[in-house]
Amino acid sequence: MAAFRFTVDGKPVSVNAEPDMPLLYALRGDLGMNNPHFGCGLAQCGACTVHLDGEPTRSCVMPVSAAAGRKVTTIKGLGTPEKPHPLQAAYVAEQVPQCGYCINGWIMTAAALLKKNPGATDAELREGLAGLKCRCGTHVSILRAIKRAQQSLA
Amino acid sequence: MDRRQFLQASGALVVCAFSPVSFSAEKGLPVPTDLDSWIAVLPDGRVQAFFGKMDMGQSLEVAIAQIVADELDVACGKVDVLMGDSATSCNQGGASGSFGVSHGAKPLRNAAAEARRLLVERASQELGVPVSDLKVVDGVISGGGKETTYAKLIGGRRFGQQVGWNKQVGNFMDIKVQAKPKAPTEYKVVGQPFERRDVAWKVFGTKDFVTDVRIKDMLHARVVRPPRAACKVRGVDQSSIKSIRGARVVREGDFVAVIAPREWDAVRAAQNLKVDWHWVEAPFPEMAALHEHIKAAKVLKRAEAAKKGDVAAAFVQPGVRIVEAEYHWPFQSHASMGPACAVADVKKDGCTVWTGSQKPHYTRDGVAALLGLPADNVRAIWVPGPGSYGRNDAGDAAMDAAFLSKKLGKPVRVQGMRADGTAWDPKGPAAVHRARAAIDSSGRVVAYEFVSKGFSRQHIATNEADPADSLVGQGTGVPPKPTQLYGHPEESYAFDNKLLAWETVPQLVDSCSPLRTAHLRDPVGPDIHFGSEQFIDELAAALGEDPVAFRLKYLSNPRHQAVVRAAAEKAAWQPRTGPAKTGKGQGIAFAERNGTSVAAIADVEVDRQSGRIWARRVCVAHDCGLIINPQGLRYTIEGNVLHGISRTLYEQVRFDRDSVTSVDWASYPIVEIQDAPEAIEITLINRPEVAPSGAGEPSIRVIPAAVANAFFDATGVRLRRAPLDPESVKLALR
Numbered sequence: 001m002a003a004f005r006f007t008v009d010g011k012p013v014s015v016n017a018e019p020d021m022p023l024l025y026a027l028r029g030d031l032g033m034n035n036p037h038f039g040c041g042l043a044q045c046g047a048c049t050v051h052l053d054g055e056p057t058r059s060c061v062m063p064v065s066a067a068a069g070r071k072v073t074t075i076k077g078l079g080t081p082e083k084p085h086p087l088q089a090a091y092v093a094e095q096v097p098q099c100g101y102c103i104n105g106w107i108m109t110a111a112a113l114l115k116k117n118p119g120a121t122d123a124e125l126r127e128g129l130a131g132l133k134c135r136c137g138t139h140v141s142i143l144r145a146i147k148r149a150q151q152s153l154a
Numbered sequence: 155m156d157r158r159q160f161l162q163a164s165g166a167l168v169v170c171a172f173s174p175v176s177f178s179a180e181k182g183l184p185v186p187t188d189l190d191s192w193i194a195v196l197p198d199g200r201v202q203a204f205f206g207k208m209d210m211g212q213s214l215e216v217a218i219a220q221i222v223a224d225e226l227d228v229a230c231g232k233v234d235v236l237m238g239d240s241a242t243s244c245n246q247g248g249a250s251g252s253f254g255v256s257h258g259a260k261p262l263r264n265a266a267a268e269a270r271r272l273l274v275e276r277a278s279q280e281l282g283v284p285v286s287d288l289k290v291v292d293g294v295i296s297g298g299g300k301e302t303t304y305a306k307l308i309g310g311r312r313f314g315q316q317v318g319w320n321k322q323v324g325n326f327m328d329i330k331v332q333a334k335p336k337a338p339t340e341y342k343v344v345g346q347p348f349e350r351r352d353v354a355w356k357v358f359g360t361k362d363f364v365t366d367v368r369i370k371d372m373l374h375a376r377v378v379r380p381p382r383a384a385c386k387v388r389g390v391d392q393s394s395i396k397s398i399r400g401a402r403v404v405r406e407g408d409f410v411a412v413i414a415p416r417e418w419d420a421v422r423a424a425q426n427l428k429v430d431w432h433w434v435e436a437p438f439p440e441m442a443a444l445h446e447h448i449k450a451a452k453v454l455k456r457a458e459a460a461k462k463g464d465v466a467a468a469f470v471q472p473g474v475r476i477v478e479a480e481y482h483w484p485f486q487s488h489a490s491m492g493p494a495c496a497v498a499d500v501k502k503d504g505c506t507v508w509t510g511s512q513k514p515h516y517t518r519d520g521v522a523a524l525l526g527l528p529a530d531n532v533r534a535i536w537v538p539g540p541g542s543y544g545r546n547d548a549g550d551a552a553m554d555a556a557f558l559s560k561k562l563g564k565p566v567r568v569q570g571m572r573a574d575g576t577a578w579d580p581k582g583p584a585a586v587h588r589a590r591a592a593i594d595s596s597g598r599v600v601a602y603e604f605v606s607k608g609f610s611r612q613h614i615a616t617n618e619a620d621p622a623d624s625l626v627g628q629g630t631g632v633p634p635k636p637t638q639l640y641g642h643p644e645e646s647y648a649f650d651n652k653l654l655a656w657e658t659v660p661q662l663v664d665s666c667s668p669l670r671t672a673h674l675r676d677p678v679g680p681d682i683h684f685g686s687e688q689f690i691d692e693l694a695a696a697l698g699e700d701p702v703a704f705r706l707k708y709l710s711n712p713r714h715q716a717v718v719r720a721a722a723e724k725a726a727w728q729p730r731t732g733p734a735k736t737g738k739g740q741g742i743a744f745a746e747r748n749g750t751s752v753a754a755i756a757d758v759e760v761d762r763q764s765g766r767i768w769a770r771r772v773c774v775a776h777d778c779g780l781i782i783n784p785q786g787l788r789y790t791i792e793g794n795v796l797h798g799i800s801r802t803l804y805e806q807v808r809f810d811r812d813s814v815t816s817v818d819w820a821s822y823p824i825v826e827i828q829d830a831p832e833a834i835e836i837t838l839i840n841r842p843e844v845a846p847s848g849a850g851e852p853s854i855r856v857i858p859a860a861v862a863n864a865f866f867d868a869t870g871v872r873l874r875r876a877p878l879d880p881e882s883v884k885l886a887l888r
Binding site: 017018037038045080084091095096097101104 | 210211212349350352353354356357358359360362363365366368416417418421489490491492493538539540541542569571572785786789792793794795796797799800818819820824825826827828830831832833834
């Protein structure tokens with residue numbers, strides 16, 4: 001057990017845990033957050049995705065020790081109903097999520113992708129989002145929403 | 155404020171004809187014969203509708219609000235739909251059979267109409283204006299220069315009105331009222347594209363999933379499922395987890411779980427626990443021989459679901475030509491987005507369980523039976539879970555949590571690991587579908603036979619109301635009681651002699667089987683129509699006829715013909731009498747489901763090198779009668795198309811002789827965004843004069859055959875075994 005300090009959505013936090021405990025359990029258990037979600041624990045689905053210093057990271061396999069001294073951003077830190085990230089606004093406009101459990105993966109990954117490549121083509125978007133899972137089959141509206149967000153960012 | 159709090163808090167408001175609220179004094183449980191069990195007007199004029207089903211993201215919630223708003227003449231935004239709490243809603247069967255609107259909305263519509271009637275009559279008395287001179291606009295009743303409001307008349311108080319009840323519990327529950335609901339021509343809110351209420355919170359992460367429910371002093375549990383299919387527990391080595399803080403083992407019979415105060419410790423304890431398992435050798439056939447096993451297996455039950463004419467005689471008429479084919483469908487997993495989770499808090503004489511199960515009233519009944527409590531002492535509260543399209547692992551999680559909470563005397567949260575949601579969820583059944591037809595010398599189909607033989611689709615029931623249908627029940631010694639049930643194609647092909655039948659075969663493992671079956675979205679619909687709608691194309695090909703024209707020639711129901719025509723028009727279908735074999739192809743499939751007609755045309759591209767099939771464009775024509783919310787309907791159809799593509803091209807539960815080996819997304823691949831269509835074009839046929847039928851499932855059943863027929867058009871090769879994965883494609887095109 002050791003103390004690990006980092007920030008979550010701009011707030012400094014400290015978590016006392018085994019170094020190899022995944023960051024996800026620190027966020028959900030120790031810090032009582034409801035996002036991100038446990039989907040597979042194997043970095044195969046994306047439901048647990050957060051940004052670590054701006055990079056999309058699967059928190060279900062990232063040891064909490066690796067977050068020490070770094071900035072963690074969750075979907076709540078990305079935007080709020082009052083100040084939504086363009087992707088969140090587009091997701092609402094396009095009524096994207098069905099069960100909604102997968103949403104962290106798609107939005108957090110797409111947010112980082114658009115930051116690097118705001119004009120990403122359809123093929124680049126599909127490639128950049130490879131590996132993320134959605135079980136309700138909202139893929140087509142996910143692409144619609146990202147393209148809508150691209151327009152608002154342009 | 156929930157209903158109970160609201161009703162209790164508002165008990166002091168005693169005015170006029172409507173009696174004061176005394177909900178708690180009546181034990182607080184809703185009964186179908188009480189109008190107040192269905193609808194309430196709050197002091198601020200907002201309306202609450204108490205719905206015994208729930209919405210997992212397919213727009214049902216807002217559809218119910220639209221229906222209630224129309225009957226009551228209030229703005230849709232003023233109607234809140236409270237869903238899936240056994241303490242505030244009657245058992246309408248939970249999410250089931252795409253019945254949410256077609257059946258689930260009926261008592262809500264009737265209740266809203268009755269509420270409006272009572273309120274307008276009351277207003278008439280108070281204002282001294284005849285009912286016929288009163289109108290209602292957004293909850294304001296006016297006429298003769300006077301006005302009042304629903305809020306003034308009843309806000310916070312009970313109607314106290316008894317209503318008739320059809321004595322049905324579950325999907326078909328309905329009430330009889332004096333009021334006459336409006337005619338579809340009077341609808342203003344129904345038919346409009348209102349937005350869903352569950353989108354924003356999911357996008358901003360501002361409300362809870364069932365995985366987020368936290369109770370004071372709650373312990374975290376992980377159930378330790380056996381490493382093989384047919385295992386007994388000989389012993390558990392408690393010392394194997396003694397180094398983990400607060401971790402403990404709970405075992406009863408062959409049910410083993412670990413608990414710990416911290417979730418990560420429970421996860422580690424489950425990973426580290428040493429269990430001495432005893433197993434039966436090789437209860438499963440070789441996976442490659444699964445369908446041979448089914449064909450050779452003894453028939454437990456046979457049902458001839460549709461029979462017309464003398465099929466046997468027609469097949470042996472002199473001069474007829476026989477066309478036949480056999481199609482194979484694998485076991486499939488729900489593999490929901492996350493493994494199921496539930497929290498249970500068992501007290502001395504009652505239990506509350508928070509569950510993602512889509513049938514929480516039955517969860518209540520199952521938990522009560524498991525714990526030996528009266529059902530009224532159990533409250534099951536549905537909280538949105540990681541998706542569900544049928545009976546996935548959610549029911550087991552709820553039963554596990556209740557069992558463990560009782561054992562430990564503390565609230566317990568159970569969540570599965572990935573394998574619990576993939577390897578150990580109830581499965582969609584594998585089957586062999588055999589089709590045969592006789593064609594006479596004039597080219598007319600004179601006999602048609604379609605027989606499905608496979609595992610029953612109900613080794614466990616559609617809900618967890620009986621512990622015999624749960625893993626914890628079976629693991630602690632409750633004998634399973636499987637039902638033998640399959641299904642048959644739904645169409646109106648007017649072949650002179652026709653037989654549609656099914657046969658079930660014995661389960662491979664009787665108790666606690668990872669291959670036990672329960673309903674998976676459109677139970678056996680995609681499976682059957684993968685065969686039956688490919689076979690229609692095979693008949694057309696045998697006759698040198700165009701697949702669309704051939705269907706139109708034999709379909710006898712005008713609504714069936716209409717969706718086929720609409721899909722063909724949208725897809726710019728060009729008549730063809732044989733496969734294009736250009737690597738690009740187009741295929742159609744049609745089916746009905748409980749009154750909903752749907753046709754799909756898939757445009758696919760086949761990469762011979764990689765074996766990849768890309769359904770680049772899918773056109774769907776859909777007729778479910780009256781449309782409540784066209785926007786929600788479109789998204790629901792899109793979801794069906796993707797789920798259908800996934801099940802057609804990628805999904806099959808893998809197993810070896812001893813265990814299910816599909817344990818995660820690598821061993822149970824599903825559709826990825828690279829393979830999502832470029833376009834899904836949907837034609838909605840609205841029939842306001844026809845009562846709405848379902849939309850949650852029908853459009854998935856046409857996708858497998860549409861894709862397989864398009865593959866044939868692209869390559870000239872038939873793929874009769876699902877999934878049409880790259881390996882199968884490469885093998886077939888070699």
